[in-house]
Amino acid sequence: MRNKIITVCTAAVMLVMTASCGADKNMKKGEKFLAIGEYYEAAIQFKKAYGKTPPKERDKRGQRAAKLARCYDRMNSHQKAIAAYRNVIRYKQDTPETHAALARLLLKNGNYKEAAREFQTVLDTLKGNRLAENGLESALTAQRKKEEGSRYxxxxxxxxxxxxxxxxxxxxxxxxxxxxxxxxxxxxxxxxxxxxxxxxxxxxxxxxxxxxxxxxxxxxxxxxxxxxxxxxxxxxxxxxxxxxxxxxxxxxxxxxxxxxxxxxxxxxxxxxxxxxxxxxxxxxxxxxxxxxxxxxxxxxxxxxxxxxxxxxxxxxxxxxxxxxxxxxxxxxxxxxxxxxxxxxxxxxxxxxxxxxxxxxxxxxxxxxxxxxxxxxxxxxxxxxxxxxxxxxxxxxxxxxxxxxxxxxxxxxxxxxxxxxxxxKPEIIQTVKGWVYEMEGYELPAAQVYMVGNDGTNLKLSVKGDGSFTQVVNPGTDYIMLATCKGFLNHKEEISIRQTDESEEHVLQFPLASIRVPVLIDNIFYDFDKYTLKPESATALDELVKLLEENPNVTIELSAHCDYRGSEAYNKKLSQKRAETVVEYLIAHGIAKDRLTPVGYGKEKPKTIRKKLTEAYPWLKEGDVLTEDFIKQLDKDKQEMCNQLNRRTEFIVLRTTYGMFDEKGNLKNPPKPAKEENKHDEDEIFDIFIE
Missing domain, CATH: 2.120.10.30 (TolB, C-terminal domain)
Structure with missing residues (x-):
């Protein structure tokens, strides 16, 4: 019997030693995974080590529970982490950090009363700890915030x-x-x-x-x-x-x-x-x-x-x-x-x-x-x-x-x-703008400057489709200027009124190129005459506005005819039509020396740009609507081409009109460089004033 008892005891000791050795190996593996941040793999090893640790080795069980708790915490396994931290405390291996971690998890689990007790335990040891103070405040007020709710x-x-x-x-x-x-x-x-x-x-x-x-x-x-x-x-x-x-x-x-x-x-x-x-x-x-x-x-x-x-x-x-x-x-x-x-x-x-x-x-x-x-x-x-x-x-x-x-x-x-x-339901007013080239596509390289009488002073970027969206304030008047290199500026003004529901205000910013002719659409003359019809006023007023917004620009205003009729007659008629448009512009305040009327007759048939091919898919970019080109088309397409050739256009000649005095010096020389990173509000206002 004595020998049997010795044998059994020896086996038990061997089993404990084997388990202890296995637990140590698991701990080493777990530490390696923990060192490289692999919490899931580390938790597997720490859990095995904890399970192999005899209950009487309370210190080791508490220390290994702490490792396991940390991994579960980082993995968002809240319930497992809470249980592991409680084991750390049960085996008296806890520190203020243990109670702080447990408190945060209890808070996260909605156990506000228990969380408050744990945060207070931390503060009893670490007086003035800001995180614990904020945690305690959270535990004491979270339920009230939930009951108060919000409009979300x-x-x-x-x-x-x-x-x-x-x-x-x-x-x-x-x-x-x-x-x-x-x-x-x-x-x-x-x-x-x-x-x-x-x-x-x-x-x-x-x-x-x-x-x-x-x-x-x-x-x-x-x-x-x-x-x-x-x-x-x-x-x-x-x-x-x-x-x-x-x-x-x-x-x-x-x-x-x-x-x-x-x-x-x-x-x-x-x-x-x-x-x-x-x-x-x-x-x-x-x-x-x-x-x-x-x-x-x-x-x-x-x-x-x-x-x-x-x-x-x-x-x-x-x-x-x-x-x-x-x-x-x-x-x-x-x-x-x-x-x-x-x-x-x-x-x-x-x-x-x-x-x-x-x-x-x-x-x-x-x-x-x-x-x-x-x-x-x-x-x-x-x-x-x-x-x-x-x-x-x-x-x-x-x-x-x-x-x-x-x-x-x-x-x-x-x-x-x-x-x-x-x-969150709320009343929002926005301005959505579209910046694009006249007769062309969107201009994502453009900038939009926005000034309001409420102190607003912004420079807005344009998206890939040429659009921008900006929140605006009720009761405010805004001026918005779209600019892009190689194009004339375009300005819009808008007044925002108070409303009872959200509203989007849409503005268009068509920019005229300074490199290619720009069509002045919707200009109408009496048949075979150069007298402007009343419905032409809208388009011409827009041209007046464009020239006022770009005071340093001079233009050539040209009129064109189709190939039908004698060359001399078409030339004379188109010249008279160009002069009529110029007279309208002068009568509306544009300086005469900024305007050059030219009648080309049929000398310059229209060259098709890519945008126009969307409306006329049977035309290709670069096609020139000459008499020979048109006569090869079907009758209905011939008339469409003749309409395209009968047009009024302008092209920019100069962009420096009025900028120099009689001696050739700049009237408004550039201002001295300002401090780096200073918000240059004056520059934005200057764009509107110049």
Whole structure:
């Protein structure tokens, strides 16, 4: 019997030693995965080690529970993380950081009373700890904020969501009819599962809206943009020709650092991503890019040195020569916690997510609006249901309207993020303008200057389709001037009245080329005469306005006939018609020496430009409507060509009229260079005055 007892005891000791040895191996493997940020793989090893650790080894069980809790926390496995942190406390291996982490998770889980107790435990030890104070405030006020609610309407968008994580939506397209977002769904590139999440690495997907306003099934991007690594959280430049996104490569022996990469859109496809070097720091993460509405700043998230703690929001200037100096946004935006996922509403408001400010749970969305007097940000918490007890982040706006999409893991026990729609009903008035060439296409290289009697002084960029949209204020008068190199300016004025519902005001900015003849449409003469018909006044008044807006321009005003009739008669008739138009312009205040009337008769038949081929598809760009060309066509097409030849045009001769005095000196010489980076308001006003 004694021998049997000894044998049994020896076996038990051997079993304990074997288990202990196995647990140590699991811990070593787990530490390796943890060092490179692969929390899912690390959690598997730590869980095995914890299970092999005898209950009587309380210190080790508590320490291993702490490792496991950290991994579950980073994986958004809230319930498992809470249980693991409670084990750390049960085995008396807790620190103030343990209670702070548990408090944040309880807050995220909606257990506000328990969260408050844990935050108070932290403050009993670390008096004055700002994060704990803000956390305690969140726990004490979150339920009240939820009950108060807000005017936001939030809906889950099943059409975009999968059984995995879907987040960071971003609108694309002039009509906001395409939505890009990140997803770890099974259709993502690569065959391996992420060591961080246990799912596929994230890829960029997109969905398109049809003519009926219905969103389609998400699709993969068929280009070199997505890889076997993580891609996500994208944004676009104002001209929508370049995408900025986050990429996270993996290396079995190296920590995972997120980087920002760029992709260009050519031939309707996105190119392979290229790394963007923001600084020379290779040991910090750079993620969640956002481009400011004016296209001059790149905002991003980073843990680089010099921040307020955790992850901060930074920005760097975008210049023609590359990126400028890096700036930390500082307070009140950044805290000792994490500030992430910056994005902009077109009105300039910065939206971001934070777990460092008092909120309702995990990451809460905050609005940072620049104060008009000081320029400093003023923070606003938009309340429930835009924010919840979970993580809320990654917003995108449908133009100037306070509606769009965002991400949240609210109500998902596994911690997966999903895409939701949001809308806050409000009255918004906008001006939508279109800048294009007369007889031509849109001018995306144009600039629009906007001045209002409320102090508005803006320079607006034009999109790829030649359009721009700007929110305007009721009771304000605006002057808007469209300019583009190689074209004359065009000015529009508009008064915005108070309304009871949202309204869009549409303005047209047709710019006249200074290089090619410009047709003056809707000029009518009596048959076989040079007398102007009354209905010509509208078009001629527009020409008067154009010349007033461009006072340094002189033009040749030409009239043309078709090939029928004698050459001498056509020449005389067209000259008289040109002179009649010039007389009208002079009578309406345009200086005579700015106008040169010329009648060409049939000498200069019309040359077809590309835009005209859309109305006359049987014509080609570059066709010249000579007599021989026309006579080869069908009878009905011949008459159309004759109508095109019978036209009144102008071409710019000079752009320096009145700019020099009698001695040849500039009357208004350029002003001295102003301070670098100073907002040049006078320059904008000068454009309207000159």
């Amino acid at each position: 309407i939030v809906r889950k968008m099943d059409v975009f969501n999968s059984r995995r994580a879907d987040f960071s939506p971003m609108f694309y397209g002039d009509e906001y009819d395409r939505l890009y977002f990140t997803s770890t769904r099974n259709e993502a590139e690569g065959d391996e599962l992420s060591g961080i999440t246990g799912t596929k690495n994230g890829d960029i997907f997109y969905s398109e809206k049809d003519d009926k306003g219905k969103w389609g099934k998400p699709q993969t991007i068929e280009s070199g943009l997505n890889t076997e690594f993580d891609e996500g959280a994208c944004c676009f430049t104002p001209d929508q020709r370049e995408m900025y996104l986050t990429q996270c490569t993996s290396d079995p022996a190296y920590p995972r650092y997120a980087t920002i990469v760029t992709s260009n859109r050519t031939d309707a496809a996105w190119s392979k991503a290229t790394k963007l070097d923001i600084t020379r720091d290779t040991l910090s993460s750079y993620a969640h890019p956002a481009i400011s509405p004016d296209g001059e700043w790149l905002y991003f998230t980073s843990d680089m040195p010099g921040g307020k703690g955790g992850l901060d929001i930074w920005r760097v200037r975008i210049t023609g020569a590359g990126l400028g100096g890096v700036e930390n946004l500082g307070e009140p935006v950044n805290t000792a916690g994490d500030e992430m996922f910056p994005t902009f509403r077109p009105n300039g408001d910065l939206y971001f997510s934070s777990n460092g400010h008092p909120g309702m749970g995990g990451l809460d969305i905050f609005i940072a609006s620049p104060d008009k007097k000081t320029g400093k940000f003023v923070l606003e918490h938009p309340g429930y249901p835009l924010n919840s007890q979970g993580d809320d982040f990654g917003m995108t706006f449908e133009g100037p309207h306070n509606r769009g999409f965002f991400s949240s893991n609210r109500g998902d026990g596994r911690g997966w993020d999903h895409i939701y729609s949001f809308e």
